[in-house]
Amino acid sequence: MELLLRGGRVVDPEQGLDGRLDVRIADGRVAEVGEDLLPGPGAEVRDVAGMVVLPGLIDPHVHLREPGREDAETVRTGTRAAARGGFTAVAAMPNTRPAIDRESLVRFVLDRAAREGAVRVYAIGAVTKERAGEELAEMGDMARAGAVAFSDDGSAVMNAALFRRALEYARGHGRPVIVHAEDRNLVGDGVMNEGALSTRLGLPGVPAAAEEVMVARDLLLAELTGARLHVAHVSTAGALRLIREAKARGVRVTCEVTPHHLFLTEEAVWGYDTNARVSPPLRTEADCAALQEGLVEGTIDAVATDHAPHTREEKLVEFGLAAPGMVGLETAVALVVDRLVRTGRLSWAGLAERLSYGPARVLGLPLNAIAPGAPADLTVVDPGAEWTVDPDEFASKSRNTPFAGWRLKGRPAATIVAGRLLMWQGELLV
Numbered sequence: 001m002e003l004l005l006r007g008g009r010v011v012d013p014e015q016g017l018d019g020r021l022d023v024r025i026a027d028g029r030v031a032e033v034g035e036d037l038l039p040g041p042g043a044e045v046r047d048v049a050g051m052v053v054l055p056g057l058i059d060p061h062v063h064l065r066e067p068g069r070e071d072a073e074t075v076r077t078g079t080r081a082a083a084r085g086g087f088t089a090v091a092a093m094p095n096t097r098p099a100i101d102r103e104s105l106v107r108f109v110l111d112r113a114a115r116e117g118a119v120r121v122y123a124i125g126a127v128t129k130e131r132a133g134e135e136l137a138e139m140g141d142m143a144r145a146g147a148v149a150f151s152d153d154g155s156a157v158m159n160a161a162l163f164r165r166a167l168e169y170a171r172g173h174g175r176p177v178i179v180h181a182e183d184r185n186l187v188g189d190g191v192m193n194e195g196a197l198s199t200r201l202g203l204p205g206v207p208a209a210a211e212e213v214m215v216a217r218d219l220l221l222a223e224l225t226g227a228r229l230h231v232a233h234v235s236t237a238g239a240l241r242l243i244r245e246a247k248a249r250g251v252r253v254t255c256e257v258t259p260h261h262l263f264l265t266e267e268a269v270w271g272y273d274t275n276a277r278v279s280p281p282l283r284t285e286a287d288c289a290a291l292q293e294g295l296v297e298g299t300i301d302a303v304a305t306d307h308a309p310h311t312r313e314e315k316l317v318e319f320g321l322a323a324p325g326m327v328g329l330e331t332a333v334a335l336v337v338d339r340l341v342r343t344g345r346l347s348w349a350g351l352a353e354r355l356s357y358g359p360a361r362v363l364g365l366p367l368n369a370i371a372p373g374a375p376a377d378l379t380v381v382d383p384g385a386e387w388t389v390d391p392d393e394f395a396s397k398s399r400n401t402p403f404a405g406w407r408l409k410g411r412p413a414a415t416i417v418a419g420r421l422l423m424w425q426g427e428l429l430v
């Protein structure tokens with residue numbers, strides 16, 4: 001099997017590549033990168049002139065909902081949504097039913113992925129048994145089974161002493177702990193950002209401090225233990241400032257931001273649109289500006305979708321009763337390209353850093369190099385493609401997006417995993 005990508009702008013900052021080049025792929029690997037390459041006999045040739053060829057993009061934070069919530073998403077559908085969205089790999093969060101809190105369940109996810117997955121899937125194990133925050137899960141067994149990180153995502157481990165132990169174990173196993181930094185008591189029954197708008201809408205609010213208190217605690221415990229901490233879905237300028245200061249002190253911390261926290265404010269909750277309910281909640285214009293700046297400048301290591309599929313039934317209820325979360329795999333890359341790359345704020349190399357290398361470094365994965373001999377995991381983006389977000393076209397089982405109807409310029413045009421073309425111009429080939 002041979003594939004020739006012809007005439008694209010190939011951007012790989014690790015290899016020092018940025019130019020109009022052909023990429024020849026054979027036997028699942030990059031065979032050659034150069035000018036005017038000739039296809040071998042029987043090779044498939046794809047013209048990617050005008051498009052950008054990037055190291056395969058990695059989403060470090062998705063919810064595939066298997067086992068237990070196959071009505072909202074499965075490994076099969078979630079990895080197809082990833083392929084449509086331009087991601088060659090995803091890391092699956094363990095807040096399934098049951099939670100991925102032991103070796104057999106890590107194996108279940110990885111087996112499912114091997115059998116039915118389209119893109120690569122990495123498993124994240126729970127920090128505590130049943131994610132109940134009371135007893136540590138079998139982290140060592142899960143690490144040996146292939147878990148790349150640990151997280152109780154969806155909630156924080158409120159017991160600081162237990163969380164300290166979790167960091168120590170994770171460090172021993174060479175894995176990061178990914179935190180959902182929200183103090184449960186400060187969140188209370190809050191369902192949106194706390195401020196003037198929540199008062200006007202009559203909805204209970206979640207103060208920025210709910211996140212910041214927890215980020216501060218976790219940074220101190222990371223410093224104490226020397227463990228690697230990764231802060232998921234940072235939503236406030238204050239949390240970002242704490243992380244920036246900790247990085248400067250040498251704390252081993254990384255963090256991620258979602259497209260919705262970058263590009264949507266609490267105003268999206270107007271009209272009580274349950275698709276805008278997410279945890280942590282959408283914040284203010286000033287928070288968005290700080291997060292965009294943090295991503296461009298590099299305090300934020302990665303973009304993560306927090307792809308959180310929910311059924312119609314879970315969203316067709318009053319705002320406060322709606323399940324928090326939104327799907328993101330099929331809109332994330334386009335949003336970053338449209339809002340940050342096309343506006344000149346983030347370079348293509350910067351996009352490769354934040355959506356491929358950054359996530360890989362956070363999770364300790366191999367870097368997707370566009371270099372001879374490397375596994376051919378590549379994403380091609382068409383920066384000129386104009387399109388409208390239509391949830392009915394999603395490969396995901398769920399449709400809960402607040403971006404429906406958005407006009408965007410720039411779109412993933414091809415997803416290649418181990419040399420196999422999985423998606424071309426929005427159409428799945430698997």
Ligand code: DOR
Pocket residue numbers: 063095153154155180277278279280306308309324325326
């Ligand atoms: O809004 C959210 N939804 N935030 C999370 O951390 C979990 C996610 C989910 O699993 O639905």
